[in-house]
Amino acid sequence: MALAAIALAGGTAFTDGADLPDSESATAYALLAEDGGTPTTSGNIVWKPSGDPAGEMLAKIRTLPGVVDVTEPRVDTGTGTAYATVVLDKDADTAPVTEAALAYDSPDFDVEVGGQAFTELPGASHGTEAVGIIAALVILVLMFRSGWAAALPIVVGVVGVAASLLLVMIASHAVDLAATSLTMGALIGLGVGIDYALFIVNRHRKNLSRGRTITDSIADALDTSGRAVVFAGATVIVALLGMFVVDLGLLTGMARAAAVTVLFTILAAITLLPALLAILGTRVLSKRQQVTSHRPTLSARWADLIDRAPKRAATAALLVIALIAAPVTMMRVGDADASSDPVGTPARAYHDLMAPAFGDGFDASLLLVAQVPDAASSTAFTNLATSLAEVPGVATVAAAGRTVLTVVPETSAQTEETADLVHRLRDEVIPAAERGSGLRVYVGGTTATSIDLSDALLGKLPLYLGLIALLGFLLLAVAFRSILVPLVGALSNLATILVGLGAVTAIFQFGWGSALLGVGSGAPIMYLIPVLIVGVVFGLSMDYQVFLVSRMHEEWAHTRDNRRAIRVGLTETGQVIAAAATIMLCVFASFGFSGERIVSGIGIGLGLAVLVDAFVVRLTLIPALMRLIGRANWSYPRWADRVTPRVSIEGPVLETIKS
Incomplete structure (x- = not known):
């Protein structure tokens, strides 16, 4: 209640800004900022046909608060389409401009708005998680055959997530966090929170069915499954905080928020849940379930199948993993532009009106910002401006100031051709123009920034993958005092990560089903998605590995x-x-139908990765490999045993056996 009161009183202070890495686009923006003046942003208003009532519309927009300038319309006589650029203060509210422009929209006068200023960034979720919660409740009822037992994991998960998100809202005043941090916290927190409570409730129910008292049963459940929950949750938190090696502010903010959410779900599982179990007593068991059954369960039959045919099980599992992960070899990281948005959305309508008249690259302009220290440099810059029009892939070149050029590509921002153009300008065209002078030119703009962010991510992703693989190995080695079990676990975690990335590539880049999710056609994968999938899937894979192998151990x-x-x-x-x-x-998956490409990509990628990890990796591949390896699973060098801390996640009874 205290968190809710503080959050409601203080509101939020989320920011959608992203720290840029040390890159050429960052240098270009820094040089632009040195010129002083009020920071601005801009967008376009496009209409067809050109002419009245465009003059009246633009005159009205010029008078709106926050509008710095409205350029003279540019007209394409071939299509009868025209547009004007609206320059606004950086923090201006764009809603009045949008409303004023669209007020003139009619069957005879088509008006659309778009561009950077009018692009809506992903925000908090819109309640799609409720669908997932309802589905989770149905599954739990079917599993437990008890309404009380089914409700407990949901209640504990929701309470943990709600408390953590209130804290995140308060923390937004002190730490730079994007509004999507709430969505990420809810997405990850609900998943792990319900699961953690489920494992403890399941152990408690088994204890009760075996005749243990309520108090002893709760104590044992916390001392076994509770320990596993704390250990598994800690690995998720460590994996999320490991995103700091990527060193991108937007990502690290999301990681902090998600880590706080996971921490709160752990605390709810080991504090609130035991109290609720004590209050409910034997009501977590139905009368029918209190009768012992000797029929083999589906899990027992599956275990028997794996035991009898481990080679075939391992081979089949590896084939499934390889098939789903294969598309990752063709993954492209970058920003999706309006050309891939769903038909009928405002952004797509804007693109479809602009592109036929002004080319596909109309909204992918590059800013070439120059340092011109002397007359020779000024001449070299003039020659560069002249020669740029002959560079393949360049549609138009225009001066945007004494030392700034605007270069419009022939292709849209999300294409490989535009990325190739940026690299060609940086690696060939500009160095040739600079040679023999003091001229220095830097390529910036939104498109170049996206490319720089993607390149920075891909450069650090192998380090992140290696770091978490090593971390997974060390954590499992400490927990199970084994070499082969942690090695197989770490490699299988990497396999699950590749499955998640492969699924995202196939669905969202190749476009195999993206339209069904309401996010449009295929496009490059936003740089946020691979890093978040790597970190979260690693943590969740460790969860299932710990729960499975701890019982084996x-x-x-x-x-x-x-x-x-x-x-x-x-x-x-x-x-x-x-x-x-x-x-x-x-x-x-409920987040996968949010309609936001980034949120949908993360939700679907994580959902499919978890599904494959549980059924193919943990319940098939791991037991099959361990069956083939034999007793060597549990071998551990004596020197390592002496230096490894003793950590038991199976309870004090096993600690006694170990000692």
Whole structure:
């Protein structure tokens, strides 16, 4: 209640700005800022046919608050289309301009607005997560056959997420956070929060069905599944905070918000949930479920199948992983432009009106900002401006100031041809013009910035992947005192990450189903998506690995029978891992239908990755490989045993056995 009161009183202070890496586009913006003046942003108003009532419309817009300038219309006589650029103060409200322009829209006078100033950035979710929560509740009812037991994970997950998001709203006044941080927190927090509570409730119900008292059952559930939840949640938090190596402000802000949400869901699972379990008592079990059944479960039959044919199971799992992950080899990172937006949306209507008249690159202009220290440099800059019109891929060149040129490409911002043009200008055309003079020219603009962000990401992504793979290996080695189990776990985590990236590439870049999600046609993958998928999928994969192998390890410590340990671990955790993954798929997939390309990409990528990770990797590939490896799974060098901290995630009984 205190968090809610503070959040409602203070409101939010989210920012949509992104820190630029040390790049050429950042230098170009810095040079522009040195000229002083009020920071501005601009967008376009386009109409067809040219002529009245355009004059009246533009005159009205010039009088609106925040409008700095409205340029003279540019007309394409061939199509009868015209547009004017509106320059606004950086923080001006664009809604009055949009309303004033669209007020003149009619069947005989088509008006659209677009460009940077009028582009709506993704914001907080619009309640799509409610669909995922309802689906999760249905799955839990089917699994537990008890309304009370089904409601507990939902209640605990929602409370943990709600409290954390209130804190994120308050923190937005002190830390730079985008509004999408709320969506990311809700997306990840609901998935892991419901799952964490599910594992504890499942253990408690099993204890009760075996005749343990309520108090003893809750204590045991916290000492076993509760420990696993804390360990697994900590790995998710570490993976999210590992995004700091990418060093992009927007991403690190989202990572901080998501990490806080995961922390709150852990706290809710180990504090609120036990209290609710104590209050409900045996009501978490239905009368029918209190009767012991000796029929083999589906998990037991699956464990038997894996035990009898481990080679075929491992081969089939690897083929599925390779098939889904294959498109990642063709992934392109960049920004989607209006040409890929769904037909009928304002951005697509703006593009379809502008492009036939003024070319596909009308909204992908590049800013060439120059340092001209002397007369020789000034001559070289003039020669560059003249020669640019002959460069392949350049549509038009215009002066935007004494030392600034605007270059409009022939192709749209999201195409490979435009990216190639930027690199050609930087690597060939501009260095040739600078040679022998003090002239220095930097390529900037929104399109160049997107390319620089993508290049910076791809340069650091291998480091991030390597870091989390090493982290996963070390954490699992500490937990299970084994070399092969952590090695297989770390490699399988990387395989799941590639599955998520491959699925996103196929759906959102190739366009295989993107229209069904309401996000338009295929386009490059926004740089946020790969990093978030890498970090979150690693953490979630570690969750399932910990829950599965900890039960195997517990049985191994008691029996020293590798085959039995695998069968028991898979039998007792298979159902709950399958249910947890299905719940997380529902939660993530509900964000996939948000209509926002970035949010949808993250939701679908995470959902499919979790689905494959649970059913193909954890419940098939891992037990099959461990069955083939044999007792060597649990081998650990004596020197490593002496230096490795003793951390048990299976409870004090196993700690005694280990010692």
